[in-house]
Amino acid sequence: MEPESARDVVSRLAETGYLCDESLATVTFLALRMQRPLLLEGEPGTGKTALAEAIAESLGLPLVRLQCYEGIDATQALYDWDFPRQILHLRALEASGGADAEEAEKSLYDERFLLARPVLAALQLSPAVLLVDEVDRADDEFEAFLLEVLSTYQVTIPELGTIRAATPPIVVLTSNRTRELHDALKRRCLYHWIDHPGLEREVEIVRSRAPEVSAALGRQVVTLVQQLRDRDDLQKPPGVAETLDWARALHHLGTAELDLASASATLGALVKYREDADRVRQALDRMLTA
Numbered sequence: 001m002e003p004e005s006a007r008d009v010v011s012r013l014a015e016t017g018y019l020c021d022e023s024l025a026t027v028t029f030l031a032l033r034m035q036r037p038l039l040l041e042g043e044p045g046t047g048k049t050a051l052a053e054a055i056a057e058s059l060g061l062p063l064v065r066l067q068c069y070e071g072i073d074a075t076q077a078l079y080d081w082d083f084p085r086q087i088l089h090l091r092a093l094e095a096s097g098g099a100d101a102e103e104a105e106k107s108l109y110d111e112r113f114l115l116a117r118p119v120l121a122a123l124q125l126s127p128a129v130l131l132v133d134e135v136d137r138a139d140d141e142f143e144a145f146l147l148e149v150l151s152t153y154q155v156t157i158p159e160l161g162t163i164r165a166a167t168p169p170i171v172v173l174t175s176n177r178t179r180e181l182h183d184a185l186k187r188r189c190l191y192h193w194i195d196h197p198g199l200e201r202e203v204e205i206v207r208s209r210a211p212e213v214s215a216a217l218g219r220q221v222v223t224l225v226q227q228l229r230d231r232d233d234l235q236k237p238p239g240v241a242e243t244l245d246w247a248r249a250l251h252h253l254g255t256a257e258l259d260l261a262s263a264s265a266t267l268g269a270l271v272k273y274r275e276d277a278d279r280v281r282q283a284l285d286r287m288l289t290a
């Protein structure tokens with residue numbers, strides 16, 4: 001059942017542990033109601049992928065994820081044929097002598113030998129949530145392919161014909177903005193920029209997603225992470241996912257209050273570059289005593 005309002009979106013996502021503000025809830029509601037793809041841009045770790053997962057969970061729909069990468073093409077997104085099974089099938093036909101060459105060739109391209117990749121799987125499941133993750137890592141040709149699919153919600157397989165979605169999937173595209181996406185793709189979507197949450201909202205996120213962490217420790221962790229994001233010398237400022245990882249790591253060490261020793265020992269959960277770790281380690285003493 002679709003949400004009735006943006007406020008309904010907030011409450012439903014909160015039940016899954018995802019906390020969003022009114023503007024994000026509104027664009028999510030509109031994307032669902034208008035059946036438009038939702039394009040989310042923002043820094044890594046701001047909750048773009050998690051939103052798609054929360055939408056699927058809140059609606060009780062399967063989530064199909066297409067992870068984009070440099071060099072991905074339509075084959076990886078659409079379908080392939082199960083070549084080993086086709087060979088076994090052909091040998092079985094030859095052994096039985098039950099089909100001529102033309103019939104044997106046609107039987108090789110039966111739907112049972114079709115390997116559905118994420119886009120085709122999302123069209124077949126109907127309804128489903130299709131997450132196209134980090135679309136900015138793909139190239140222009142793949143963007144054009146996506147635009148075509150998102151315009152018609154159908155694909156044509158030469159050997160089988162056209163496959164249409166009975167119900168268009170809910171599509172969420174994410175981008176870390178490593179490059180600009182084409183205007184044509186953006187026009188097809190509803191757009192929202194997801195920024196890092198403020199202090200109080202991130203504290204709420206920690207309480208919701210990591211309830212085992214004490215309230216005092218959670219606030220200390222979030223406060224320090226927020227200060228780190230204000231620095232301009234880190235290669236990759238920590239996102240919300242790193243905040244949660246760091247809070248959980250400290251909890252597993254039995255840390256009741258953030259101190260220099262425990263913070264230094266668990267930096268691997270917070271920062272992912274050696275240079276960042278060195279800079280943060282040098283600044284921890286001052287930051288914890290400020």
